[in-house]
Amino acid sequence: MSLDWIYIAISWLLLRWHELWDLIVPKTVVLGTNWSWVLAIVFLVITVRILLFPLFVKQIRSQRAMQAIQPKVKELQAKHKGDKETLQREMMELYRTEKANPLMGCLPLVLQMPVFLGLLHVLRRLVPDGKHNPTLYGWTAEQFDLASHAKLFGAPIAGKFGATAGVEALGSTPLNVKIVAGVLILMMMATTFMTSRQMILKTGWSEDPQQKMIQRLMLYGIPFTLLISGYLFPIGVIIYWVTTNLFSLGQQFWVLKKYPPPPAAAKIGEKSKDVDAAAKLTVEAPKPGVKPANQKKRGARR
Template sequence: MDYIYTAISWMLLRWHSVWDAVLPDGRVLGTDWSWILAVVFLVITVRVILFPIFVKQIKSQRAMQALQPKIKELQAKHKGDRESMQKELMELYRSEKANPLMGCLPMFLQIPVFLSLFHVLKRVRPGRTEEAKTLYGWTADQFDSAAHAKLFNAPLPAHFTSKADQLADLGGSGVTVKIVAGVLVAIMIATTFMTSRQMILKTGWSEDPQQRMIQKLMLYGIPFSLLISGGLFPIGVVIYWVTTNLFSLGQQFWVLRKYPPPKMAAATGTSYKEMSERSGSAASRNAAAKPGPKNPFGLGSGSRSRNENKTSPNGKPNLNKGKKAEEGAPPSTETRAPRPGAKPARNKKGGPARRQSSG
């Protein structure tokens, strides 16, 4: 790792020399701006070097998004046969020249830069030997200048959890360091969240469960981990991280306009708002499809139509209409069979005349 430490130190010292020649001597607002700008332009230099790789990453991501329908077909075709599915997926990636690992490459390449700057700034503190001061291409004067550099009177090598004896060596106040470091860590967490959210809002949530889990990890997991570990980072490293996030926000804004996601991927992606609207509409459909209470009297549609006929235009039951219907009905022709041995029934008065018996 020494060669990486030397390369990062060389870029940092070159930018410090440039700004030290441009800016006036002394601190302004309790800040050594030549060192602050050296860290900022170290970020810009690294990101410009990695920009071609970043473009390849975006193109690879767009190719993967365009392949999602074919990937889903293979997953459905080889459901339960993971080995066959992996073989066909690799063949598909090879034929379409898509690399699923390309999306992580720029992030992995920035990790050594971050760790190198963390190591370099952590060792920059007063009281070091002359031999230690001249490691990684530094001179003793550059080392002493960086060890006493401050941002709003907070030493750059200090961090939120620095102890009193460490702050005494650096010439810093505990309250000042906690305020400056705390504000920077909060900005670092917020910009890290915004960087992930910006991409998800444009491309939507992935339909693939594994990809969606990675998106959630990037959106929530990394900011939460920074909430715990951010207090251990030197202020100079936090400045580097915040600058990286701000650069990423601008770079992603340009990329999303230059290389918009495929319409198919944007259509299948699901945002927070769409997810809530879908769940709400599904609940409404379920409520609408739920059957109503059954007719307690077991009446069918025919019974309802007869009851509706007995209702007057003003909504009250039409009893007269029911009576008229009963009066107009033909008399029943049903007769009971006579019991054995019973006398024949005589006709009542007003009935048909009896037949005269002959003789």
């Protein structure tokens, strides 16, 4: 199946935003950055996330419904322990009655993947090496040339931490690319961690061991894998990822405030915070026979 329609759609959005910002910001390079192209990527993210916002709200509502019906789910599991067919039928009826959809949690992420992959493909071909057709996916030769030379703090947006060959021809250096890409990769990892942490602190750790393992994977595993994948991502794609994470942080803050978790989940979240606070006090507590630091200071003053 050809994915050209995705590449054409992503290119069209990117080019329209670039044309708009080209009218607003200076066309000259400022701080080693072609801001019209960088802002075009940022507003590509904002466009996609605004279009997907209604689905995100449905996702949160479905998650709340799933949390609220957990006691009923456990009752059904206990009642139909040896009858999988009846259990499945009763579970589907429960989901329908309570308007809960277990698959809704993955839908916004699944719909964002084609956009991410489309931008990755489009930016990877922005290399003026004669091997790529500059007029593919609705681009003009001039737009291709401008985009392939576009930079963020002196590093080409099509450049990668792990592939710096040929960047001199674009007016940059391998060290410049590695510094800019390295900082962005760290930002990508940090914002990914913060996004998952924000959700877990609000809703609490799951009591189900399997779900808790998935939460830990989301919190620690995914940010770590970005250290590897970020090595191969073009700088423009990392800009996209960091922007979408920042958008997610603001979006989750608003939605979690408007649609708070059920009381049971909120208590779990508060319990997690209390455990963390208790652990911190235990670590900071003085050892037997050792006076606290503040007590020593009072004695010195006397």
